[in-house]
Amino acid sequence: MKRIAVLTSGGDAPGMNAAIRAVVRTGIDYGWEVFGVRHGYAGLIAGDFIPMGRRSVGGIIQQGGTILGSARSEEFRTEEGRSRALRELNRAGIEALAVIGGNGSQSGAYALDQMGFPVVGIASTIDNDLYGSDITIGVDTALNIALEALDRLKVTASSHQRAFLVETMGRNSGYLALMSAIAGGAEAVVIPEVETDPEALANEIRIAYERGKAHAIIVVAEGANYEAEALAQYFKEHVQRLGFDLRVTTLGHVQRGGMPGAFDRLLATRLGARATYELSQGHHGVLVGHCRGEITTTPHAEVVSNRQMLDTELLALAKVLAK
Ligand code: F6P
Numbered sequence: 001m002k003r004i005a006v007l008t009s010g011g012d013a014p015g016m017n018a019a020i021r022a023v024v025r026t027g028i029d030y031g032w033e034v035f036g037v038r039h040g041y042a043g044l045i046a047g048d049f050i051p052m053g054r055r056s057v058g059g060i061i062q063q064g065g066t067i068l069g070s071a072r073s074e075e076f077r078t079e080e081g082r083s084r085a086l087r088e089l090n091r092a093g094i095e096a097l098a099v100i101g102g103n104g105s106q107s108g109a110y111a112l113d114q115m116g117f118p119v120v121g122i123a124s125t126i127d128n129d130l131y132g133s134d135i136t137i138g139v140d141t142a143l144n145i146a147l148e149a150l151d152r153l154k155v156t157a158s159s160h161q162r163a164f165l166v167e168t169m170g171r172n173s174g175y176l177a178l179m180s181a182i183a184g185g186a187e188a189v190v191i192p193e194v195e196t197d198p199e200a201l202a203n204e205i206r207i208a209y210e211r212g213k214a215h216a217i218i219v220v221a222e223g224a225n226y227e228a229e230a231l232a233q234y235f236k237e238h239v240q241r242l243g244f245d246l247r248v249t250t251l252g253h254v255q256r257g258g259m260p261g262a263f264d265r266l267l268a269t270r271l272g273a274r275a276t277y278e279l280s281q282g283h284h285g286v287l288v289g290h291c292r293g294e295i296t297t298t299p300h301a302e303v304v305s306n307r308q309m310l311d312t313e314l315l316a317l318a319k320v321l322a323k
Pocket of ligand 1: 011072102125126127169170171222256
């Protein structure tokens with residue numbers, strides 16, 4: 001192999017740059033030329049490739065986001081879009097590709113690999129919902145950002161004896177919400193994996209008030225059947241019942257924009273290095289992830305047809321700990 005490319009796709013995640021750096025520097029160490037693809041699959045279709053040298057990835061390990069840029073490409077979901085991408089890859093003489101991203105990105109990687117172009121995936125999404133990796137690049141940093149926000153909200157909530165509905169990201173996964181709720185000592189948590197009963201939630205808040213708590217923090221995952229604003233709307237008419245006054249905070253993209261912590265830098269570095277190793281061995285059509293403490297590979301066919309399940313038993317633990 002002489003020439004490979006690397007791209008980042010979907011929502012950016014802290015640590016993506018560390019993964020790019022690892023792919024570039026280990027790839028060069030194998031004696032290959034490494035190209036970066038700008039703006040994910042959109043750049044692949046446009047043939048937007050830039051040569052990457054060791055120095056071009058200097059000083060990026062500590063940066064959040066992605067120096068290559070990312071995108072959600074509708075065109076790449078079509079067969080025509082993928083064929084155009086393939087033409088551009090062949091035109092540039094690129095022989096293999098590393099795709100850093102989450103579910104949508106790995107589906108694209110699988111589709112391209114199925115078309116005969118060797119692709120290796122690297123597990124990266126703050127949602128932690130990717131089959132084939134217990135933990136993905138960006139999760140730990142996003143979790144710490146959510147946690148810092150919860151700690152701060154608790155301070156002001158206590159000063160005013162308020163309840164806060166705090167919305168976390170995660171698309172259809174409650175991972176960030178549940179883990180930040182446990183680590184942040186929240187009074188309640190609402191996740192997509194479990195149907196929300198707003199009445200029961202109102203009772204939980206009331207009980208926290210009657211226990212003499214100075215605040216109630218309710219972490220709400222964005223994909224839950226009642227999102228934070230919808231719950232606030234519902235509670236408007238019942239606010240007397242809650243005991244606490246109520247406010248809403250949406251953390252949103254703030255969770256994605258942090259500097260990667262040590263865990264994400266190391267995880268991304270190890271996954272990136274393993275991805276080039278797999279390519280050096282002629283392996284492709286797999287996702288490089290982290291399972292049960294080890295760096296692993298899982299066939300893309302399995303990755304795209306399964307869902308990473310959340311351990312909802314932790315929800316019961318969160319309830320006990322909130323008392
Ligand atoms: O997949 C990562 C994620 O941040 C999700 O948690 C969220 O639902 C989505 O991306 C937001 O997408 P966008 O950045 O395109 O608004």
